[in-house]
Amino acid sequence: MALDVYKDWLGIPDGPRPPDHYQLLRLVRFQDDAQKIQSNYRKLNAHVRKYASGQYSVQSQELLNELAKVMLCLTDAERKRAYDESLGREFDEPVSSFGPIPIEDVLVKDKHLTREQAKQAQSFAEARGLSMRDAVVQMKLVDADTAAKALAVSLRLPYVDLTETMPDDSVLDQLPRKVARRYSIIPLFVDDGMVLVAGLDEPTHELLEELQLRFGMPAKAVIATPLAINQSISKYYAPAAREDAKTPVPAKSKGTKTVAGNQDKPKEPGPRKIVSELSRQASAEAGIVDMLTLIVVWVTIIALLVVPWFFPRWNTWLFYWTGIVAFPAVAYYVYKVYWK
DSSP: OOHHHHHHHHOOOSSSSSOOOOTTTOOOOOOOOOHHHHHHHHHHHHHHHGSSSTHHHHHHHHHHHHHHHHHHHHHHHHHHHHHHHHTOOSSSSSSGGOOOOOOOHHHTTSSSHHHHHHHHHHHHHHHHOOHHHHHHHHHTSOOOOHHHHHHHHHOOOOOOTTTSOOOHHHHHHSOHHHHHHTTTTTEEEEETEEEEEEEEEOOOOOHHHHHHHHHHSOOOEEEEHHHHHHHHHHHSSSSTTSSSSSOOOOOOOOTTTTTOOOSOOOOOOOOEEEEEOOHHHHHHHHHHHHOOOOHHHHHHHHHHHHHHHHHHOOOOOHHHHHHHHHHHHHHHHHHHHOOO
16 A cells, blocks of 8 residues: 555545645634644654655655644644635635734743843843844743744744754755855745745845845744754765756846836845844854864964974974975865855
């Protein structure tokens, strides 16, 4: 008999294939509790991973990606509403009621902060030009995971644990490493006519525009922690890997129409946005590693070439030949890895 992963692995009875989102995650229809949705997803994710090795590895990865897409849909307020309406659900409140919630209110509601701590964090953030998310982490009021989840709730965006999600290689191939590092993002996969991209915060207009051009479709943001983003970039974008996107960015000409059909207009300077301190740290960490590597390399080369001049006793053929061989070899390596 052909394998039915829904029935054989998840215990979903015979019926429409693929099952609807709530059946797939074994939820009550129209479940609104994001924590319950994520909890069921984690349990099913761990279960399906048992089949990741062996003859069913391909089916396992396909189902894992499907579970992740469904979870991200049902934890995205806007997309969930549209999906529920397609199943016949009616809402009393208008769509306009879906707006951002102050992150401090989310943390207080979930009892991670007191109202007094929230006020202190606001003052701390304003004094140092930080986002509220970064302020509560720097003050050690909550950890980075809790802050990222609260930010996701605040922005009404999904939260993703990148250790549980494997991006689609075909999507990763379309975004160069330098772009992923510049914006601290990881493209995940395509779902419902849009590319899902994990990042640290709400994406800027500039980033959304670049992603639209590269992927040829709208981008939808999901929130992840800075550490998870850094680790994923290191894992999926090793030095010199995926440097050139398969899909080139088309040049925009004057009068080119946007997706909405409007003419491109010169951008007007908007309100100054607070730069994420964690984003700066994420980029700085990668830069520090590169800089330290270069310093160690050049100090070694200089020592091999200069030391014999000041210490004639050490002026052996070993030093000269080591310098002659090491210099071009290391220079070539640095060029290929860091300056390509």
